[in-house]
Amino acid sequence: MNDFLSTCTSGGCGAKIGASDLSDHLKNLPKLNNKNLLIGFEEADDAAVYRLNDNEAIIQTVDFFSPMVDDPYIFGKIAAANALSDVYAMGGTPFIALNIVCFPERLPKESLQRMLQGGAEKIVESGATLAGGHSIYDHEPKYGLSVTGRIHPDNLVQNNTPKVGDALILTKPLGVGIILAAHRVAQVSAEEFEFAIEQMIHLNKYAAAKMMGYSVHAATDVTGFGLLGHALEMAGKDYSLVIDTEMLPIIPKALELANEFIVTAGGQRNRLHLGSQVELEDIQSGMQEIMFDPQTSGGLLISVAAEDASKLLKEIQETDKEASIIGTVVEREQKPLILL
Known part of the structure; x- marks a missing residue:
């Protein structure tokens, strides 16, 4: 093969x-x-x-x-x-x-x-x-x-219509592109690679079905433009998204590999696109790469009313166990993306 x-x-x-x-x-x-x-x-x-x-x-x-x-x-x-x-x-x-x-x-x-x-x-x-x-x-x-x-x-759920105060839920872990790159040079175990495969073949059908019962104001799937690229689209011209990097779900070994400079060309294109629209100085380099990394068949990024976030997350985790609340939506600040 x-x-x-x-x-x-x-x-x-x-x-x-x-x-x-x-x-x-x-x-x-x-x-x-x-x-x-x-x-x-x-x-x-x-x-x-x-x-x-x-x-x-x-x-x-x-x-x-x-x-x-x-x-x-x-x-x-x-x-x-x-x-x-x-x-x-x-x-x-x-x-x-x-x-x-x-x-x-x-x-x-x-x-x-x-x-x-x-x-x-x-x-x-x-x-x-x-x-x-x-x-x-x-x-x-x-x-x-x-x-x-x-x-x-x-x-209809659009990708750029969040509301101030919304919580942000990410339904699948990040790092697929880095794991795939590492696999091609034999830097990941069979178990680590299989975990990434399972994430990619898992349909977003199940998480999407759960979000229909709550006050979801915006959603998008995180794919080739990476978490930050798709988050930028969600922020649009009127909002800023605050993302807590400590809350990000990450595929096992992906952050370690990113810290060892196993990265992707697509991730570097995403970095160039973001330019000055996100402040990166206080974010360690491996975590930066995780957020720029292109996600093949990635999860949903959901902007949901804060009062519904915990209940929705609990339901999503029945089928998407790695899902996590990763941030909030605020009034537009100097930059559309704010990383903690």
Whole structure:
């Protein structure tokens, strides 16, 4: 199976185009004036949302990437879980999925079958229906999904609408990108690597279902732009997020590896993007890398009313044991992100 990964120069959400570059590429696209397009690309939210009528809207997203693990079956599960996550972050329910496949002719067809099987199993777990897809030959394997979800327009959860006083909950531990990088140079144990795999294949379906019963004002999934990149999007122009680094859930060994300077190129792109928007001088270098680290199929960052936070966290921890309250939302201060 090693050929499956060996030709890939990058993989998972670490392969994403950097946030600064992406913004430059999108800024000149024509703006569409459609009153039913509730969320488009201008908002930098997790998915597009289109209102069909007063009682129903569809959520549309697409996500795919090259492998970060050798096993095609596990890769298929991770890629599908990651693609489905955008619908959960918006508060919706996925109901249709289409495969997106790029595959080299030289690789064994068994690898393709196993990759698709892994993805299909996660789609079934989500409750959605696999309805087809599109495939091409390529130099590197790539896989993901186009996912359509449904939601009542009044229940839509955006990524940049927190309220002052909200508590911030992170549902999965950080450090996936660092663990994957360390695994490629044999610096982590099988148990440590398996723990990271379990986090990536775990659907955000379960945490999202719990948040619907509480006063959740904003949510996003933490993926390629790292915790701080997605937190910056949540802060928007009107708020600052205060993050307590001692409360961050972290994958075992990831902080130790970061302190030993095992880092990722995607993390460095995220650092450049944040620039002066966060004060880092009092934060030790390894912890900085944890917060910049791209998360493949990461958890949800949820902004919830403070009075609901403990109850919601307890419910989420029934399925996402590492979930933690990591900070609060305050009035906009000098910087949008404040680290303690």
